Amino acid sequence: MREQQCAVDVTKYLIRKEMVSSGFLQFDDCPENYWAWKSSFLNATEGLNLSPADMLNLMIKWLGTKSAEHAKRMRRANLFNPAAGLNMTWKRLEETYGSPEVIEGALLKKLEVFPKVGYRDNVRLQELSDLLLEIEYAKEDGYLPGLSYLDTARGTNPIVEKLPSNLQDKWMSVGGKFKEDYGVAFPLFSVFSRFVRQQAKIQSDPSFAFTTSGNQSHRPEKPHRPHGRTSVCTHKTAVPSEVTDYQSTHKVHTIENPDRLCPIHKKTYPLKKCKDFRSKPIAERMSFLKQNGICFKCCRSTYHIDKDCKIPVECSECGSERHIAALHPGPAPAPLETVEPRKDQGREQQGTPLSSVMSNCTEVCG
Known part of the structure; x- marks a missing residue:
């Protein structure tokens, strides 16, 4: 009986060890993911009764490449005092990856480098929608006050410019109506984020996945300009190729x-x-x-x-x-x-009295 009980205890220990190991996540050194990583790490180690030295060694294993270097330096500086080294490591990680300014900068940088969304590029539009939702929730939590900048035209318009022209036109109509209905200077960022989510959902809806022959479903954002083409000329005038491209496209x-x-x-x-x-x-x-x-x-x-x-x-x-x-x-x-x-x-209008011309200008604004 005693041997059977030992076998059961060993089995339970191995199962618990496997469950604990599978609960750890590797930190990717991205500030916007720091607090989620820290929460999962503390939950996975809860109840293990690890010593400060063991906790610090385990942290180094599951930190990212750059963040692990901070922990290693703190461990070397407190070689005979692991508890102090552990506390200093947490403090260093929060200063480097968890401060509001660092997280705000990382989120705004992701918006800045996000590529322009092409016409009917449903995948990229969905990715932008998810990024805006992440920023919207972070902004509403209140611990990132710098994101309130996105509630202004100066903060939102650079993101709008990443949308294709047809969605820019739609947003202009939706945003203008919101301003009139609520009497505000500019729509809130949450309104714009919800608009992008709705458009991403509509464009990804399989019910509206129309099929066309050839490449007609892909409308170019810019006019196509073949290499080596010359300007179209007449006997008296030469039409710039940029003008003819723009007019033929639109x-x-x-x-x-x-x-x-x-x-x-x-x-x-x-x-x-x-x-x-x-x-x-x-x-x-x-x-x-x-x-x-x-x-x-x-x-x-x-x-x-x-x-x-x-x-x-x-x-x-x-x-x-x-x-x-x-x-x-x-x-x-x-x-x-x-x-x-x-x-x-x-006077340039031949055969039309000046008084008649003036009387016809009632349609002019001030």
Whole structure:
């Protein structure tokens, strides 16, 4: 009987030892994972009655390459006092990997280096969604106050720029509506994070996995420019290849200069001053610009896009340097004044009296 009891005890010991060993996780030296690793390590060693020296040796085994070096130095410095070495090791690890500033920097760095999401790139969009969810929860826990920076346009817009253009347009509509509904200066980061999760879920839904022949399902983000192509020329003019690429890709309609002739009313004032254009919802305004190949930033040209626009602008309603007042989300703040065209513009219209031209400018914003 005694031999059987010894065999049972040995079996239980081996099983418990295996369970304890399987409960350890290897620390990857990433600050955002430090507290989760520490919690799992302490749970796995609870009840083992390890001495400070044994605990320190076990820590070194399950720490990462860089973090283990900190523990080894603390062990050498306290060779005859393992308890002090253990305490100093925990303190060093929390300063190096567990402080709020270090974790905030690591999370923001992951956002900064995250690559741009391509059109219909469902895998990368889901990865971005998971990263935003991780940051959202860390921010809501309250121990990382520096992440409140993400509740501003300056903090969120660089992340929005990583989305494909179709999702940027959707976010502009969702964010603009949120601002109007709740009367805030900018949507919270949690609103943007939830928006990305919803879009990732929709695009990954097998119910909407449409199949097309060839490569038609992959729409390029930028125009394709074959090597060695020359500019298309006529007898009198040469059309830059960048302009023809942009117009052919965005299906630009043949319109006059939108900074001189309103493409909606065909009258001699810029589109950015048109009262009807300003009164439309932001989604319709952006759709109109896209259909006609007009720059989303300056609203003045059909020969470049917003990311290539070099024209300095400033919104008179919110002070943004990314759009003009005509593209500010939401309705106009007040009735706009009437602006008459210049006299030389009226004289340029052959057979049209100047007074008639001025009377036709009732569609112009102030």
